[in-house]
Amino acid sequence: MAVDNDGIAVVTLQRPPVNSLNLDLLQAMNNTFDDVAKNKSKGMILTSASPTVFSAGLDIMEMYKPDPKRLETFWVTLQDMWLKLFGASFPTAAAINGHAPAGGCLIATSCEYRVMLSGKFTIGLNETALGIVPPTWIQDSLRHTIPTRQAEIALTTGKMFTVDEALKWRTNRGAEGAARLGPPVLEGPQMPPRSPDQILNKTLKMCLSPKMALDTGIIKLNALNEYLVTERTTIVDNAITFGIKKCNDMDINIQKRGRRKVGLIDETAADKAEAIEKCKKFIKRFDKIPSLARGMTKQIFRQEVLQKLLTNRQADTKQFLDLVNQPKIQQSLELYLAMLKQKSQK
Numbered sequence: 618m619a620v621d622n623d624g625i626a627v628v629t630l631q632r633p634p635v636n637s638l639n640l641d642l643l644q645a646m647n648n649t650f651d652d653v654a655k656n657k658s659k660g661m662i663l664t665s666a667s668p669t670v671f672s673a674g675l676d677i678m679e680m681y682k683p684d685p686k687r688l689e690t691f692w693v694t695l696q697d698m699w700l701k702l703f704g705a706s707f708p709t710a711a712a713i714n715g716h717a718p719a720g721g722c723l724i725a726t727s728c729e730y731r732v733m734l735s736g737k738f739t740i741g742l743n744e745t746a747l748g749i750v751p752p753t754w755i756q757d758s759l760r761h762t763i764p765t766r767q768a769e770i771a772l773t774t775g776k777m778f779t780v781d782e783a784l785k786w787r788t789n790r791g792a793e794g795a796a797r798l799g800p801p802v803l804e805g806p807q808m809p810p811r812s813p814d815q816i817l818n819k820t821l822k823m824c825l826s827p828k829m830a831l832d833t834g835i836i837k838l839n840a841l842n843e844y845l846v847t848e849r850t851t852i853v854d855n856a857i858t859f860g861i862k863k864c865n866d867m868d869i870n871i872q873k874r875g876r877r878k879v880g881l882i883d884e885t886a887a888d889k890a891e892a893i894e895k896c897k898k899f900i901k902r903f904d905k906i907p908s909l910a911r912g913m914t915k916q917i918f919r920q921e922v923l924q925k926l927l928t929n930r931q932a933d934t935k936q937f938l939d940l941v942n943q944p945k946i947q948q949s950l951e952l953y954l955a956m957l958k959q960k961s962q963k
C-alpha cells in the first residue's frame with residue numbers, strides 16, 4: 618500500500634503470476650482494508666502489479682483436493698474481504714490494468730468506480746460457463762453495478778465482456794443504426810442534404826403560392842407523393858446525413874449517444890498511471906462532502922445486499938463446502954487446471 622500526498626491509498630495486488638486469490642492474499646487484503654480505514658485515508662484505489670492481469674479470481678488450488686479446515690477458512694476470508702470492500706465507508710475505486718475474470722470481477726464490482734485499461738482484456742463473472750452457480754452476494758455485486766436485465770443475461774451466459782462491451786452494451790440507434798441502412802448519400806449539387814421539414818415546408822410554400830394553378834399544384838403534390846414513396850431510402854439517408862452533420866456542428870458525440878452503456882466499467886485509460894489518475898479524480902469528487910454523511914449514505918445504500926450475506930453466512934459457507942467437495946466438481950477442477958496449464962505452456 619502507498620499513500621499519496623492527498624491521503625489516497627493505492628493498494629497493489631502482487632501475487633505473481635496472475636494474482637489468484639488464495640488464503641494468504643485474501644488475509645493480506647483484509648488487513649490492508651482495515652489499515653486504510655484506521656488511517657482515515659481519503660479513499661482507496663485497488664490495482665495490480667501484473668501488466669496483464671488484475672486478478673484471475675479464486676485460486677483454484679485452494680479448492681482442488683482441499684484440506685477441509687483450510688477450505689472453510691478460505692471461504693470465510695473471502696466473505697470477509699467482500700464485506701469489508703463492498704461495505705467500506707471510504708471511497709473505493711479499481712484501476713483494472715488487465716483481465717478480471719470471476720473473483721477479479723467481484724473485487725472490481727465491490728468498488729464504487731472502475732477504470733479499465735484499453736486493450737484485449739476481459740472482465741466478467743464466468744462461473745455459469747464453468748458449471749458453477751455464483752452465490753447470491755456475488756450476483757448482487759454485479760446487479761449493483763449494471764442494470765438488472767443486463768446483469769441477468771451476463772450471469773446466465775457467464776459473459777466475459779471486452780473492455781468496449783464493459784463500457785457500452787449493444788448498439789441502439791445513432792451512427793451504427795445509420796450504417797445498417799447503407800451508406801448515406803453525401804452532399805452534392807443535385808441532392809443537398811435537407812431535413813424532412815425543410816423539404817415539406819418548401820413544397821407547401823410552392824403549393825400555397827397564389828401564382829400556382831390548381832392543376833399544377835395537384836401535379837406537383839402527386840409528383841411529391843411519388844418521390845416520397847420511391848425515394849424513401851434516399852430520403853432517410855439524407856435525413857441521417859443531415860442529422861449527423863448537425864450533431865457534428867453542435868459537437869455532439871453521436872457515436873457515444875447512439876450506444877447504450879452497460880457501465881460495468883466507468884472509464885477506460887491508456888495505461889496504469891492514467892487509470893490511477895482517473896480513480897483519484899473520482900475520489901477527489903468527495904473532497905467537499907462531509908465524509909461521515911458520505912460513508913453512512915453509502916452503507917445505507919448497500920445495507921440490504923450486505924445484510925443478506927451477514928444473515929446467511931453459515932448457510933452460504935455450507936453450500937460452498939458441499940459444492941466443492943462433490944466428486945463431479947473435483948473432476949471439473951482437475952480438468953480446468955490441466956486446461957490452464959496446457960494453455961500457459963503454449
Ligand SMILES: CCCCC/C=C\C/C=C\C/C=C/C(=O)SCCNC(=O)CCNC(=O)[C@H](O)C(C)(C)COP(=O)(O)OP(=O)(O)OC[C@H]1O[C@@H](n2cnc3c(N)ncnc32)[C@H](O)[C@@H]1OP(=O)(O)O
Nearest residue numbers: 634635637673674675676677678716718719720957958961
Ligand atoms: C472453477 C470452479 C470454481 C468453484 C468455486 C465455487 C464457487 C465459487 C463461485 C464463485 C466465486 C468465484 C470463483 C472464481 O473466481 S473461480 C476462478 C475463475 N478464474 C478463471 O476462470 C480464470 C482462469 N485464468 C485465466 O483465464 C488466465 O490465467 C488469465 C487470468 C486470463 C491470464 O492469462 P495469462 O495467459 O496471462 O496466464 P496463464 O493462463 O498462462 O496463467 C499463468 C499461470 O497461472 C495459473 N492460473 C491462472 N488462473 C488461475 C486460477 N484462477 N487459479 C490458480 N491458478 C491459475 C495457470 O494455470 C498458469 O499456471 P502455470 O503453473 O502453468 O504457469
